[in-house]
Amino acid sequence: MLSHLQFTTQCQRAIEDLSSIQPSVASVLDKADLSHARLYEELVSSQRQLDARAGNDAVGPEWLWREFESADELIVGSIGLSSRQGIPIHDHPGSSGILLVFSGSVEVTQYQADPGSGGQRMTELEVLRHQRYEIGDYVRFTESEGNIHSLQGSHRDCLLLDILVFPYRLNERRWYLPANTPERRAGQRVKTLLMKKP
């Protein structure tokens, strides 16, 4: 896992990066005054919880979510993925955010929806980018790209810091089927079925 210093440096960098392309995010984060020391403590607790689950065959498909802070304009927490666990394609309408790899590594695929495709229940997604992120790396999600993505853990457990600005209402989040695409090359298109559920 990241040291306190590495975490502080990368977290600051990720926040500045997101704020630079979306200035409205900066004022929310300034107001929240997130202390790196507190975030680090929370992440270490999450890491302990994830470690305690390691090697437990009874762990189901659910990832481990721990909320650190929740306000009208901001949700901060951690996502723990056990070995090879993933999060299917979903969106966060109207939200922007950051995922920072605290331990392990994760593959993230980002998509954009083709507004002209399908109807209410079908839509076509285009793969924008597919990348593997190692410890200390961060991923930036912006509202303007629709914020549609899927996550896939690697052979080791993975813990991510998740900062979500302008949170959506849970009943607005959508899941897309098939939950994952076998190939994820940029430009690849995939027809999906929309499922509205929390």
Ligand SMILES: [Fe+2]
């Ligand atoms: Fe997400």
